[in-house]
Amino acid sequence: MINIEEIKLAIDNYLKEYFQDKGTYNKVIYDSISYSLNVGGKRIRPILTVLTYELFNPKEWKKVIPFACAIEMIHTYSLIHDDLPCMDNDDLRRGKPTNHKVFGEAMAVLSGDGLLNEAFNLMTLYALKEGINALKAMQVVGISAGCQGMIGGQVVDILNENKKSTFEELNYIHSKKTGELIKASILAGAILSGASSQEIAILERFGENLGLAFQIKDDILDVEGNALLLGKNTNSDLNNHKYTYISLFGMEKCKAKCVDLTNQCIEDLTSLKYDTSSLLNLTNYLLERNY
Amino acid sequence: MINIEEIKLAIDNYLKEYFQDKGTYNKVIYDSISYSLNVGGKRIRPILTVLTYELFNPKEWKKVIPFACAIEMIHTYSLIHDDLPCMDNDDLRRGKPTNHKVFGEAMAVLSGDGLLNEAFNLMTLYALKEGINALKAMQVVGISAGCQGMIGGQVVDILNENKKSTFEELNYIHSKKTGELIKASILAGAILSGASSQEIAILERFGENLGLAFQIKDDILDVEGNALLLGKNTNSDLNNHKYTYISLFGMEKCKAKCVDLTNQCIEDLTSLKYDTSSLLNLTNYLLERNY
Numbered sequence: 001m002i003n004i005e006e007i008k009l010a011i012d013n014y015l016k017e018y019f020q021d022k023g024t025y026n027k028v029i030y031d032s033i034s035y036s037l038n039v040g041g042k043r044i045r046p047i048l049t050v051l052t053y054e055l056f057n058p059k060e061w062k063k064v065i066p067f068a069c070a071i072e073m074i075h076t077y078s079l080i081h082d083d084l085p086c087m088d089n090d091d092l093r094r095g096k097p098t099n100h101k102v103f104g105e106a107m108a109v110l111s112g113d114g115l116l117n118e119a120f121n122l123m124t125l126y127a128l129k130e131g132i133n134a135l136k137a138m139q140v141v142g143i144s145a146g147c148q149g150m151i152g153g154q155v156v157d158i159l160n161e162n163k164k165s166t167f168e169e170l171n172y173i174h175s176k177k178t179g180e181l182i183k184a185s186i187l188a189g190a191i192l193s194g195a196s197s198q199e200i201a202i203l204e205r206f207g208e209n210l211g212l213a214f215q216i217k218d219d220i221l222d223v224e225g226n227a228l229l230l231g232k233n234t235n236s237d238l239n240n241h242k243y244t245y246i247s248l249f250g251m252e253k254c255k256a257k258c259v260d261l262t263n264q265c266i267e268d269l270t271s272l273k274y275d276t277s278s279l280l281n282l283t284n285y286l287l288e289r290n291y
Numbered sequence: 292m293i294n295i296e297e298i299k300l301a302i303d304n305y306l307k308e309y310f311q312d313k314g315t316y317n318k319v320i321y322d323s324i325s326y327s328l329n330v331g332g333k334r335i336r337p338i339l340t341v342l343t344y345e346l347f348n349p350k351e352w353k354k355v356i357p358f359a360c361a362i363e364m365i366h367t368y369s370l371i372h373d374d375l376p377c378m379d380n381d382d383l384r385r386g387k388p389t390n391h392k393v394f395g396e397a398m399a400v401l402s403g404d405g406l407l408n409e410a411f412n413l414m415t416l417y418a419l420k421e422g423i424n425a426l427k428a429m430q431v432v433g434i435s436a437g438c439q440g441m442i443g444g445q446v447v448d449i450l451n452e453n454k455k456s457t458f459e460e461l462n463y464i465h466s467k468k469t470g471e472l473i474k475a476s477i478l479a480g481a482i483l484s485g486a487s488s489q490e491i492a493i494l495e496r497f498g499e500n501l502g503l504a505f506q507i508k509d510d511i512l513d514v515e516g517n518a519l520l521l522g523k524n525t526n527s528d529l530n531n532h533k534y535t536y537i538s539l540f541g542m543e544k545c546k547a548k549c550v551d552l553t554n555q556c557i558e559d560l561t562s563l564k565y566d567t568s569s570l571l572n573l574t575n576y577l578l579e580r581n582y
Contacts, residue, residue, distance in 0.1 A: 022438075023443070025463050026438065026444075026447050028450065077404075081404060084400065086395070086397045105377035107446070110449075112404070113404070113442055118437055120433055124430045128430065132419075138415050148314075151404055151405045153317075158398070172315075
């Protein structure tokens with residue numbers, strides 16, 4: 001079984017080295033990007049890409065690290081921009097001051113822009129080396145991050161502040177803002193590995209359920225979690241007057257939904273005729289995590 | 292000879308239709324993007340891509356419109372973000388209120404993000420259809436827009452506000468912030484058309500000189516131009532305490548430099564064994580323009 005810690009270390013190192021010792025007059029943007037990128041995320045998305053790729057190509061997982069890291073760059077850019085004063089106005093992220101608190105708003109906007117741009121540069125370079133499957137995976141990631149995906153989710157999230165969202169709006173926000181990129185991380189791994197369309201369809205459903213479980217768990221932790229462990233203030237949804245699954249359905253139903261979704265994930269994984277033990281472990285960890 | 296107005300119309304129409312009637316809950320981001328995209332730019336960059344492509348593939352220019360429009364999306368995203376209060380804090384752009392003045396800061400940040408993302412999505416789709424040359428052109432555009440290109444230029448521009456820049460810093464800002472994407476627009480056209488490496492090298496030098504001439508002309512217009520024609524406030528550099536070529540070398544030397552660079556552009560174009568009359572016209576227009 002593949003060691004998830006080993007993958008995480010490879011991702012951390014790749015991201016650290018990618019922006020290290022770069023720049024001349026513009027050096028500060030690399031400092032700013034590195035600050036947010038290396039502040040210690042869980043690396044869930046790139047790990048999902050690597051684990052999915054590894055299902056079909058055991059022992060070859062190191063090859064896919066650059067592409068997986070491009071997805072983490074997209075995730076990190078979205079956090080930097082979401083934290084801005086004009087968006088969620090958060091001062092704390094992963095236990096450290098948010099990017100704009102350290103580097104100022106202008107540099108935070110530009111660092112987010114830079115990360116999104118470099119993510120595509122990295123995927124383009126990967127596609128030039130690896131060919132058509134990489135281009136297809138880039139398409140899936142690009143759409144998931146765009147106006148019909150993650151950005152669209154953030155748009156509706158912003159529009160719904162201070163108002164009671166409908167279930168449909170909440171579903172839209174969750175599936176787009178968090179779910180799409182998580183699903184795309186899994187799909188990218190499958191596409192890069194050359195999985196069949198049937199296998200991709202199963203992994204797509206797995207990704208959808210995992211993304212939703214992940215978001216509901218985040219909402220649960222925002223209420224019940226430990227701020228110190230989380231590295232950010234709790235009850236931020238409540239304080240930002242954001243409606244969540246918790247406010248709509250109550251805590252107990254949300255916990256049950258989380259377990260139910262996780263079980264559906266496990267069912268889909270076990271239907272694949274490969275060694276899915278690492279993905280199963282990660283799925284269970286995401287349900288049980290306390291940060 | 293190809294009709295530049297016809298190209299501009301095709302670009303305007305493509306960009307208008309691309310984001311039309313899209314979105315559900317997230318519809319406002321398409322309204323916001325469309326507002327900035329359709330407010331009436333000169334479309335210099337995509338026109339350069341089309342004209343360069345057309346040099347080597349006469350009568351086939353319509354094919355390259357989507358790729359050219361992706362470059363205009365990148366240009367427009369950079370304007371939206373540059374105008375933000377935390378950056379240049381501009382209220383007026385092309386004679387209309389800037390994006391954040393109409394849609395608010397959060398939506399302006401997200402619209403810029405969305406345009407950058409969709410530009411790459413569009414180029415990716417183009418590469419899936421057209422193959423390796425499109426991927427190579429996307430690489431050139433992506434690098435020109437990134438942290439070592441346009442974003443890097445904006446970073447140094449922000450850092451140099453309220454301080455006297457050195458000639459080297461000013462050169463860095465101009466070549467990166469404006470020059471890189473103009474050069475890339477030309478290179479993209481050449482690469483997409485399958486031009487030889489020798490032809491690409493000549494067009495690269497042409498692009499570099501044209502980009503610099505364009506920037507110096509912009510600085511001249513910022514002092515001498517008509518605010519009504521320009522559609523933005525004049526003397527913005529002075530008011531933002533920005534050093535420019537004008538403040539460094541004086542108006543007369545800058546005008547002479549602009550003519551000199553244009554002559555170098557013309558020399559390079561005429562060395563190519565193709566009908567460069569449209570590119571020559573555009574080069575002369577950029578020198579003579581009053582907005």
